[in-house]
Amino acid sequence: MAPSSSLRFLSPAQVNFFQENGFLVLEKLISAEACDRLSRRAAELIAQKKDEFDKAVFSTRDQEKTSNDWFLESGDKIRLFMEEEKNPNTTRHRVNKIGHAMHDLDPEFAAFSRQAPLADIAHDIGLQDPVLMQSMYIFKQPFIGGEVRVHQDSTFLFTEPLSCVGFWIAIQDATVENGCLFALPGGQKEPLRERFQRDEKGGTALVKLEASPLPETGYVPLEAPRGTLVLLHGNLPHFSEANRSGVPREAYAVHVVERSADYPASNWLQRGNELALRGFA
Ligand code: FE2
Numbered sequence: 001m002a003p004s005s006s007l008r009f010l011s012p013a014q015v016n017f018f019q020e021n022g023f024l025v026l027e028k029l030i031s032a033e034a035c036d037r038l039s040r041r042a043a044e045l046i047a048q049k050k051d052e053f054d055k056a057v058f059s060t061r062d063q064e065k066t067s068n069d070w071f072l073e074s075g076d077k078i079r080l081f082m083e084e085e086k087n088p089n090t091t092r093h094r095v096n097k098i099g100h101a102m103h104d105l106d107p108e109f110a111a112f113s114r115q116a117p118l119a120d121i122a123h124d125i126g127l128q129d130p131v132l133m134q135s136m137y138i139f140k141q142p143f144i145g146g147e148v149r150v151h152q153d154s155t156f157l158f159t160e161p162l163s164c165v166g167f168w169i170a171i172q173d174a175t176v177e178n179g180c181l182f183a184l185p186g187g188q189k190e191p192l193r194e195r196f197q198r199d200e201k202g203g204t205a206l207v208k209l210e211a212s213p214l215p216e217t218g219y220v221p222l223e224a225p226r227g228t229l230v231l232l233h234g235n236l237p238h239f240s241e242a243n244r245s246g247v248p249r250e251a252y253a254v255h256v257v258e259r260s261a262d263y264p265a266s267n268w269l270q271r272g273n274e275l276a277l278r279g280f281a
Helices: 012-021 032-048 052-058 063-072 107-113 118-124
Strands: 023-026 078-082 095-100 130-138 148-151 165-170 181-183 194-198 204-208 220-222 229-233 238-240 251-258
Touching (some): 032 078, 107 130, 181 229
Antiparallel strands (some): 130 251, 181 220, 194 204
16 A cells, blocks of 8 residues: 555645554544434444344354354344343443444445545545445443454455555544553554455354464554544554443444455455445545
8 A cells, every 4th residue: 555645634644654553543533423423323223123132142053153144144234243241230232243234234324434534534545446345333332342352454354465444433432441442553564364264164264374473562552532533454453452341432443445456255254246335435
């Protein structure tokens, strides 16, 4: 990804920071009203899909196959995914996230995902013709919001050449206490370690590309007040801890890849031909 020569939104220093560090934190990018609207829409989707709570986790027969299929078929749908833990402290629902195509299927999410200045920012960091491949509304529930172990996003959205970039938006304040992102500055220069793909025998497999593990130290917290955009290079190692606080940490992430890059049929995330990939326009 070479930065564009004619910048539309970012300053040269911001582009340079992203190129050097693999992430960029832009506070106050999205209005509080827009964040609240998306949070309300997410709550509505959950209310509409309450019957999915059982399908998503509680199946007693063929649990693994059921949850695998639920996940693998979600690339062109809006589905709920549940936390493993129950919440003894509140009556709040235990949805872990909504995924993975709200940005194309739900008008409110579609508009949020394409609001100014996201297209200009994508242009400024050197993306040529990005398509919005995946969306996730992540709840990180109070007390039970699970940890996400260190990973590189290109593991899950592999292209040749590599082109994945994450647009992660804090819908509520993300702090060290409630499970904000941690990232490794400069870690985007690390080679991609693993590919998460469909297994020929069914289900999924994590395939090693490099024997050495990702670095374990040097990560910095990316605290993000509501309305902050965090850009994440697809090779950047990052993680988030469990939320043991009583404060929710809702976030919305859209991942883009270059339209011109090869997107293998073995990638876990697939969508049917009837749902065309769209860019920011
Ligand atoms: Fe990630």
